[in-house]
Amino acid sequence: MSVTAGAVAAPAGPTGLHTPASTDAANTPLRAAAVREQVWFDGELVEAGAPRADLTTHAMHYGSGVFEGIRAYATVDGGAAVFRLPEHLERMRRGAELLGMSFDVRQATAAVLATLRANGHRDAYIRPLAWFGAGGFGLDVEGHAQHLMVSTTATRVHLNGQRARIGISPWRRNPADALPPLKLCGGYVNSILAKREAKARGFEEALFVDHDGFVVECTGANVFVVRDGTVTAVEHRDALPGITRDTLIRLSGANSRAVHIDELQDADEVFACGTAAEVAPVAQIESRTYGDNPVTRALAEAYAGIIRGESADHVHWLTRV
Ligand SMILES: Cc1ncc(COP(=O)(O)O)c(C=O)c1O
Numbered sequence: 001m002s003v004t005a006g007a008v009a010a011p012a013g014p015t016g017l018h019t020p021a022s023t024d025a026a027n028t029p030l031r032a033a034a035v036r037e038q039v040w041f042d043g044e045l046v047e048a049g050a051p052r053a054d055l056t057t058h059a060m061h062y063g064s065g066v067f068e069g070i071r072a073y074a075t076v077d078g079g080a081a082v083f084r085l086p087e088h089l090e091r092m093r094r095g096a097e098l099l100g101m102s103f104d105v106r107q108a109t110a111a112v113l114a115t116l117r118a119n120g121h122r123d124a125y126i127r128p129l130a131w132f133g134a135g136g137f138g139l140d141v142e143g144h145a146q147h148l149m150v151s152t153t154a155t156r157v158h159l160n161g162q163r164a165r166i167g168i169s170p171w172r173r174n175p176a177d178a179l180p181p182l183k184l185c186g187g188y189v190n191s192i193l194a195k196r197e198a199k200a201r202g203f204e205e206a207l208f209v210d211h212d213g214f215v216v217e218c219t220g221a222n223v224f225v226v227r228d229g230t231v232t233a234v235e236h237r238d239a240l241p242g243i244t245r246d247t248l249i250r251l252s253g254a255n256s257r258a259v260h261i262d263e264l265q266d267a268d269e270v271f272a273c274g275t276a277a278e279v280a281p282v283a284q285i286e287s288r289t290y291g292d293n294p295v296t297r298a299l300a301e302a303y304a305g306i307i308r309g310e311s312a313d314h315v316h317w318l319t320r321v
Pocket of ligand 1: 069217218219220221222239240241242243244245273274275276
């Protein structure tokens with residue numbers, strides 16, 4: 001068995017509520033679409049299936065890698081742009097630093113843009129991954145080979161998409177003082193366990209709650225609550241400080257504070273958000289169902305305009321492809 005970089009990269013959006021579906025129709029290429037998908041791997045663009053990783057790859061055994069989930073969107077001016085690329089790569093840099101891995105934000109920026117251009121992608125999910133490769137089975141990562149790849153996958157936008165049905169997880173989120181809320185590969189085993197349990201009970205997504213009943217986040221998305229027109233962003237030290245969450249706080253003026261699970265029971269609307277999920281209304285948490293979600297819809301529409309470059313006040317969040 002061999003492991004290819006392509007296999008590591010696909011499918012897109014594994015941490016979101018919705019997996020962005022691959023679609024050629026929704027993706028008008030900036031230039032003629034590449035005949036074969038390209039990935040950026042250790043400094044050059046190569047055919048997606050070409051790179052092979054050693055079976056002793058440290059990250060495969062121990063999760064010693066860091067990744068990002070980023071989106072590019074076709075913009076109203078006919079071009080394309082990556083949404084909040086510097087913020088994503090800065091978060092990735094922090095994860096890499098923690099692992100003792102060198103990470104050059106400028107190189108990663110260039111790699112993201114080069115991959116999008118090579119693949120002719122405008123609406124795309126972007127997956128950069130930095131990881132430790134061959135070098136032995138010890139836990140000391142010093143001296144291990146380091147790798148960086150970027151893959152891009154054409155996507156369809158899911159704004160105002162399905163309304164998620166969520167189960168409360170019996171699993172606890174990785175506590176921040178054991179595993180910091182960054183996008184470290186190994187940390188996502190926690191999300192996989194929660195997702196599996198929720199799906200086994202017929203839900204699409206899991207909600208993490210701490211030992212005291214405070215809401216943490218979903219497996220790959222942050223949570224907001226709306227009550228009497230007031231929007232509140234769930235704050236928890238164990239939750240990933242999401243870039244979409246930050247965007248929506250700035251747009252809505254939402255306050256950010258700890259939220260107990262009982263508050264979700266009494267809420268008018270609940271929604272989840274993340275780069276892959278975008279703004280995802282919640283239809284149900286366990287047996288509690290939610291009705292119409294006008295505030296969520298309004299925020300989703302505002303977000304949709306911003307990512308597509310319709311708002312002059314927010315174009316600084318876009319990196320042109
Ligand atoms: C665990 C977790 N929480 C929240 C989010 C949302 O973060 P962002 O909005 O930066 O994509 C993600 C997605 O990356 C995630 O993996």
